[in-house]
Amino acid sequence: MTKIPEHHPSPDLEGLIGYNLKRAYVTVSDDFRRALKHDNLSPRLFSALALVKAHPGLSQSALARQLGIERSGIVAMIDELEGRGYVIRKPVPQDRRRQALQLTPAGEEAYKIALGKVQAHEARLLGGLDAGQRDALISILQKIRYQKT
Amino acid sequence: MTKIPEHHPSPDLEGLIGYNLKRAYVTVSDDFRRALKHDNLSPRLFSALALVKAHPGLSQSALARQLGIERSGIVAMIDELEGRGYVIRKPVPQDRRRQALQLTPAGEEAYKIALGKVQAHEARLLGGLDAGQRDALISILQKIRYQKT
DNA sequence: TATTGTTATACTCTATAACTATA
DNA sequence: TATAGTTATAGAGTATAACAATA
Numbered sequence: 544m545t546k547i548p549e550h551h552p553s554p555d556l557e558g559l560i561g562y563n564l565k566r567a568y569v570t571v572s573d574d575f576r577r578a579l580k581h582d583n584l585s586p587r588l589f590s591a592l593a594l595v596k597a598h599p600g601l602s603q604s605a606l607a608r609q610l611g612i613e614r615s616g617i618v619a620m621i622d623e624l625e626g627r628g629y630v631i632r633k634p635v636p637q638d639r640r641r642q643a644l645q646l647t648p649a650g651e652e653a654y655k656i657a658l659g660k661v662q663a664h665e666a667r668l669l670g671g672l673d674a675g676q677r678d679a680l681i682s683i684l685q686k687i688r689y690q691k692t
Numbered sequence: 693m694t695k696i697p698e699h700h701p702s703p704d705l706e707g708l709i710g711y712n713l714k715r716a717y718v719t720v721s722d723d724f725r726r727a728l729k730h731d732n733l734s735p736r737l738f739s740a741l742a743l744v745k746a747h748p749g750l751s752q753s754a755l756a757r758q759l760g761i762e763r764s765g766i767v768a769m770i771d772e773l774e775g776r777g778y779v780i781r782k783p784v785p786q787d788r789r790r791q792a793l794q795l796t797p798a799g800e801e802a803y804k805i806a807l808g809k810v811q812a813h814e815a816r817l818l819g820g821l822d823a824g825q826r827d828a829l830i831s832i833l834q835k836i837r838y839q840k841t
Numbered sequence: 842t843a844t845t846g847t848t849a850t851a852c853t854c855t856a857t858a859a860c861t862a863t864a
Numbered sequence: 865t866a867t868a869g870t871t872a873t874a875g876a877g878t879a880t881a882a883c884a885a886t887a
Contacts, residue, residue: 551758553746555807556739560814561720563833565735568713569760570837575710586714590705597702604845609700611718613879618847640845640886658704665709671839676832677709683829684712686820688719753868765855767870789863789868
């Protein structure tokens with residue numbers, strides 16, 4: 544006997560942006576993790592590297608604001624990246640409260656490799672979208688993100 | 693002295709679908725929670741109600757598959773919804789391993805009210821999108837979700 | 842007074858592994 | 865053998881609240 548595929552969504556849910564956003568993110572995130580399993584980089588650690596790379600000297604508080612999370616959550620992330628030798632906390636003489644974050648050469652290299660894998664993962668996973676759809680998607684998502692609520 | 697707004701994203705990150713999906717989902721999810729705070733319904737409990745509503749008699753395992761999570765995670769969710777009197781677990785005589793889930797009248801009513809609030813929240817939050825953008829977004833997100841990886 | 846980094850603590854969501862009862 | 869529900873347990877990713885050092 545052939546198995547009947549279970550497929551019974553809720554029309555209410557399927558019509559909601561929030562539900563579809565969440566499910567799509569889980570799909571992309573799972574594939575991201577598989578793609579960077581060997582590098583042992585989660586999406587959030589990768590994002591932290593990307594921001595420190597783009598803004599050498601960034602403080603931990605500024606990184607937290609940029610990622611949209613509390614600064615207390617940054618500590619363990621930077622501990623981890625520093626432990627791997629990817630990032631250093633550099634004292635700032637002009638403001639002794641701060642730690643200026645920057646990538647080490649090993650961090651630069653690890654980021655470069657990871658970025659290639661991330662872009663390959665997205666190209667593979669989102670290969671079904673044409674360039675127009677991809678740009679439209681990013682533009683709409685940014686409109687949502689940057690919206691004042 | 694005027695404060696300079698901090699705005700230093702990473703070009704790499706801003707170009708990634710995954711990063712934008714995540715950030716957009718957090719925005720929508722936070723607003724959802726604010727909108728349904730009074731009803732004490734999280735996105736996942738709301739989704740569970742929606743699926744039981746759409747498919748009365750659904751088993752817990754089928755609900756888990758539908759939500760894309762493990763069945764062990766469903767137990768506490770249904771405990772909670774049952775405790776509030778929104779859902780009942782009904783024994784199935786033909787298969788005594790199963791519990792058929794269904795909404796109580798109170799659950800139907802709570803869901804109806806919640807659905808209205810959720811739709812209002814999305815209309816408000818996504819008011820900047822025209823109907824075409826909204827449909828395009830849902831269609832692209834579903835394409836990602838339903839993709840075989 | 843306000844901000845930075847930090848710690849302690851707790852909560853939400855989810856996974857894994859094992860068990861039992863049924864099929 | 866396989867599936868349904870369940871429990872115990874653990875992990876990731878957050879938040880809140882407090883504190884010391886510094887601005």
